[in-house]
Each structure stands twice: as structure tokens, then as C-alpha cells.
Amino acid sequence: MTQMTEARLREQELILLVPIPMAPPLRSVNSYILRGDEGVTIIDPGPRTPESEEQWREVWSQHSLSPREVTRIIVTHHHPDHYGLAGWLQELTGAAVLMSPRAFAEAELMWGANSQMEAALPEWFRQHGMPESWCEQLPLHLYGFRSQVTPAPKVTFIQEGEAISMGGRVWHAIETAGHAPGHLSFYDASDKRLICGDAILPQISPNIGFLPGSDPQPLRSFLDSLVKLRAYEVEWAYPGHRHPFDYFAERISQLLQHHEERLQRIESLLRQQLHNGFEMCAALFGTELGIHQMRFAMSETLAHLVELVRQGRAREYTTGSGPHTNTLYQLK
Numbered sequence: 001m002t003q004m005t006e007a008r009l010r011e012q013e014l015i016l017l018v019p020i021p022m023a024p025p026l027r028s029v030n031s032y033i034l035r036g037d038e039g040v041t042i043i044d045p046g047p048r049t050p051e052s053e054e055q056w057r058e059v060w061s062q063h064s065l066s067p068r069e070v071t072r073i074i075v076t077h078h079h080p081d082h083y084g085l086a087g088w089l090q091e092l093t094g095a096a097v098l099m100s101p102r103a104f105a106e107a108e109l110m111w112g113a114n115s116q117m118e119a120a121l122p123e124w125f126r127q128h129g130m131p132e133s134w135c136e137q138l139p140l141h142l143y144g145f146r147s148q149v150t151p152a153p154k155v156t157f158i159q160e161g162e163a164i165s166m167g168g169r170v171w172h173a174i175e176t177a178g179h180a181p182g183h184l185s186f187y188d189a190s191d192k193r194l195i196c197g198d199a200i201l202p203q204i205s206p207n208i209g210f211l212p213g214s215d216p217q218p219l220r221s222f223l224d225s226l227v228k229l230r231a232y233e234v235e236w237a238y239p240g241h242r243h244p245f246d247y248f249a250e251r252i253s254q255l256l257q258h259h260e261e262r263l264q265r266i267e268s269l270l271r272q273q274l275h276n277g278f279e280m281c282a283a284l285f286g287t288e289l290g291i292h293q294m295r296f297a298m299s300e301t302l303a304h305l306v307e308l309v310r311q312g313r314a315r316e317y318t319t320g321s322g323p324h325t326n327t328l329y330q331l332k
């Protein structure tokens with residue numbers, strides 16, 4: 001039996017996977033629908049766009065579901081492709097929206113009334129050597145996500161370890177950071193299944209990004225999270241993108257190795273006298289990127305540099321002051 005056939009059988013039995021369209025390169029995010037005595041639960045409704053709203057209208061008719069049957073919307077983490085439609089769907093269904101307190105704080109940091117991110121991120125990247133031609137695109141780029149996360153939902157908090165009934169099973173919330181602070185996965189110990197959002201993805205490596213005001217050591221958090229999740233026996237993992245997969249432990253090993261290899265690559269670039277974050281980013285990812293991909297590349301590079309410093313493998317120092325501050329790196 002192929003992986004997908006097996007996955008489809010399991011979805012019909014317990015978990016319905018609904019692909020919701022989103023912008024390239026990912027193109028779709030997995031929403032999961034679980035039906036049980038407690039009602040219908042939707043996990044990660046997707047970003048708010050006209051296409052995704054249309055997709056939900058099709059879901060109701062295709063799966064003979066009424067929005068009024070939905071009692072809970074669970075958001076694994078605050079990224080727009082997962083959290084964005086929660087408020088819209090809450091208005092439509094009257095359902096409770098559940099997420100972790102830390103994930104909610106991150107949504108506020110990005111899009112809350114007092115968010116400074118549209119100014120803070122370009123300032124941060126500038127300090128790490130990003131040319132003005134890129135930095136000046138960031139405020140509008142970030143502003144563009146606001147329509148994908150509006151309206152904000154009224155949130156009910158769930159905590160690490162909390163048990164929650166979905167689709168006739170009891171699932172426990174597991175909190176991990178790294179890809180997104182406060183990210184929750186849900187583990188069903190009886191069937192050894194994990195709904196894992198973007199904590200672990202098959203094929204692609206979840207973005208680990210440094211953002212001002214957020215987790216100061218995101219790669220360390222992610223590596224710790226991989227070790228934490230490795231302790232669970234998982235037969236089937238249901239990720240936020242791509243297909244359900246049955247090689248969870250192996251995937252964790254690959255991701256640990258991937259990040260160590262990238263740390264070593266950055267060490268070798270430092271040996272070649274590259275000094276600032278943007279030079280390193282350009283060497284790793286190139287510069288033929290749109291602003292969205294460049295933002296991910298730059299924050300991923302900085303997350304690795306911060307981790308090299310933490311591990312005592314590199315040193316960070318600054319020159320200049322105020323808006324002319326430059327942060328540079330060298331090997332220890």
C-alpha cells in the first residue's frame with residue numbers, strides 16, 4: 001500500500017485533510033477537520049484570501065458540513081497561512097478559537113494595534129547589512145499580510161499538556177518553539193498520531209527566523225523542540241504543508257543534520273572573511289529572490305549566526321551607533 005493510499009484511508013476514518021490555497025512557493029496549507037461527539041473541529045483554517053474563502057464554501061457542500069456544526073477552530077501557530085482565517089471563520093461559525101498564550105502574543109507582536117514590526121524589521125536587517133533597496137520594500141510587504149489575518153479572532157487559550165477531544169480521540173497539546181513561539185502540536189497516544197503544524201514538515205525545512213522582539217534564540221529553540229518531539233512515538237504525522245508521512249523519527253534526524261550542516265557552512269563563510277548577516281545570506285541563498293523569500297532567507301541566516309555565537313563558535317560585535325550601527329561576525 002502506498003503512503004498516500006494509507007494516508008487517505010486514515011483521513012476518511014478520522015482526520016479529513018482539506019488543502020487551502022496560499023501564495024507560492026508553498027501553494028497550499030493543510031487544514032484538518034475532525035468530527036466527533038464534541039462537534040466539528042477545524043485545525044489551521046488557512047490565510048484569509050478570496051480563494052481560501054471560496055475553498056471553505058466548497059468544503060461545506062463537498063463534505064455535507066454546516067458551518068454551525070463547527071464548535072472549535074484550533075490554530076497551531078500565529079503565521080498567516082495557519083491563523084489568518086480564524087477570525088473570519090469564527091464570525092461564520094460562532095466557534096471558539098483556541099491557541100496558546102505565546103502564539104497569541106506573537107500574533108499581537110506582528111499585527112496587534114501596538115505592533116512596531118513594520119519599522120523594527122527593516123531597521124534590524126539594515127543593521128545586519130541589508131541594502132536599502134531591500135529594506136525599503138519591507139514595510140509595505142509586511143503590511144500586505146494584514147488583510148490575511150483580519151479580523152482577529154477572540155481567542156481562548158490552551159496550554160501545553162492540555163487534553164482535548166477531537167474526532168473521537170483524546171489529543172494532548174505539545175508546545176514547541178523555533179519555527180514559531182508557542183506552536184502547538186497535538187498527540188493522540190492511542191493511535192500514535194501527531195498533528196504537527198509546521199513544527200516538523202516532510203521534504204521542506206520549516207523556516208527558522210530571527211525577528212526583533214521575538215525569541216532571541218530561535219534555532220536553539222527549534223533544535224530543543226526536535227529533541228522534545230523525538231520522545232514521542234509517532235506512526236503518522238499530519239503536517240501543515242505537503243502530505244501526511246510515516247517517517248517522523250527519521251525526518252527529525254534529517255532536520256537536526258540539516259541545521260548542523262548549515263552552521264558548518266556559515267563557519268566556512270566566516271573563514272572566507274564574510275562579515276555581516278546580509279553577505280552571509282547572499283552567499284547561502286543568492287539574491288535572485290522576491291522580498292518574501294529574501295525576508296525568510298535573511299531571518300534564517302541571522303537565526304544561524306545567533307546560534308553559532310551561543311555555541312561559542314563565532315563572535316558578534318558592533319561598530320557605529322544609532323541608525324549607523326553595524327553588527328558583524330567573526331570566527332572565535
Ligand SMILES: [Zn+2]
Nearest residue numbers: 077079180198
Ligand atoms: Zn509556519
Ligand SMILES: [Zn+2]
Nearest residue numbers: 079081198240
Ligand atoms: Zn505554514
